[in-house]
Amino acid sequence: MIRVDLRSDTVSHPSPEMRKAMYEAELGDDVYGDDPTTNALEARAAEMLGKEAAVIVSSGTQSNLVALLAQAGRGDTVLLGTKSHILNAEAGGASALGGIVLMPIQTDERGTMDPDAIRAAAKPRDHHKAPVKLLCVENTQNMAGGTAISPEEIKTMADAGREHGLRVHMDGARIFNAAVALETPAAALVAEADTIGFCLSKGLACPIGSVLCGDAEVIEEARRWRKMLGGSMRQVGVIAAAGIVALDTMIDRLADDHANARKLGSALAEMRGIEIDLATVETNIVRFGVPAHRGNEIAARLKDEGVLINGGDSDLRMVPHYGIDSEDVDIAINAMERVMAEVAG
Ligand SMILES: Cc1ncc(COP(=O)(O)O)c(C=O)c1O
Incomplete structure (x- = not known):
């Protein structure tokens, strides 16, 4: 689910x-x-x-x-x-x-x-x-x-x-x-x-x-x-x-999405195998790099954990929005930690 x-x-x-x-x-x-x-x-x-x-x-x-x-x-x-x-x-x-x-x-x-x-x-x-x-x-x-x-x-x-x-x-x-x-x-x-x-x-x-x-x-x-x-x-x-x-x-609440994006970005920055420039996480988009050719596999594994993200060959994207709260961000971070531990060792 x-x-x-x-x-x-x-x-x-x-x-x-x-x-x-x-x-x-x-x-x-x-x-x-x-x-x-x-x-x-x-x-x-x-x-x-x-x-x-x-x-x-x-x-x-x-x-x-x-x-x-x-x-x-x-x-x-x-x-x-x-x-x-x-x-x-x-x-x-x-x-x-x-x-x-x-x-x-x-x-x-x-x-x-x-x-x-x-x-x-x-x-x-x-x-x-x-x-x-x-x-x-x-x-x-x-x-x-x-x-x-x-x-x-x-x-x-x-x-x-x-x-x-x-x-x-x-x-x-x-x-x-x-x-x-x-x-x-x-x-x-x-x-x-x-x-x-x-x-x-x-x-x-x-x-x-x-x-x-x-x-x-x-x-x-x-x-x-x-x-x-x-x-x-x-x-x-x-x-x-x-x-x-x-x-x-809906405009003022965009600040919540930006805070959730920063929280995601900071957690990703601590994970092995992830490259992210936190300076670019200024709004609600979190783009990050993963080991070459592993992006789609990481996205597929996350999907098995119930988390959908935008996949690519080695660049991935997460975008918090209305309906995503801090607890959802924790779910995504925990799932990502498990997946990256398997992928990057
Ligand atoms: C910067 C930018 N411009 C235009 C669009 C196109 O919007 P739509 O998907 O509504 O056609 C997007 C969609 O993601 C976008 O990110």
Whole structure:
């Protein structure tokens, strides 16, 4: 029996308050723009992030996709980090569907990009090159271990892009984790971004949904792309209702997930065979290395102990979330100790 699921914060379930709000949500047809609950969520999200407008979409992937399609055309280039989710884990949608060239810029350990590398990639304006239109930054940076990128770091990257006329999109799937970790309002973290997408369905524990925010013009263009992708939804207020509850009740508690992640990270650091840089455990993601080619076996053994984690060849990930308490973390630590004693001796 699975007792603790640490694969991702996406496995979190909605709170009782969210379920009630979904049940009772006042509904309309959002394609006609008259779903009051959706309109309320979009207005709330835009206000919280200091942007003019917002649009609900089905997923983080769709928020990134419509943001890119709305700001870069066929044959245009989008710059993004080598560790970015858009490049590594979104099925190449912007290239396949939008004819966009995705040009990776080396990201450092924390997930930031060297501004000079951005300048160098953004600069060329000649007929051999696909024009560079957009720079993407990610916060928190999933593949760097959930690092929270500061407003100063974001500004440095954004300024480098703007020098060459680039717009800036932020994949803020977990922007509220960054805000809580940095004790900085989310609006300050996204001030440099023309568009910012955040997920309701991860640490905020909604069952579905993301919101893309930006100025009214770009959000209108994103709505057109959402329609083309088949992503316009009708009585989507059932989802938006949970989103409103999430923005009201689920942000401050992210600090609990961060504390649980630190507890997990500190325990893992003591175990033989595990490599972890505790400095990267800034939010709710705990990434660590295990002996080469043993990752999947370790994940399978943990599963036998009732603990699910995200496996890989030699890199593993645990992500505490709503529904995981300190006792669950102890269960995971104890199981991991038994497994690593067998694997690493
Ligand atoms: C940083 C980041 N961006 C985007 C996404 C995509 O979100 P979704 O799974 O809702 O498509 C994820 C998902 O884990 C993510 O971690």
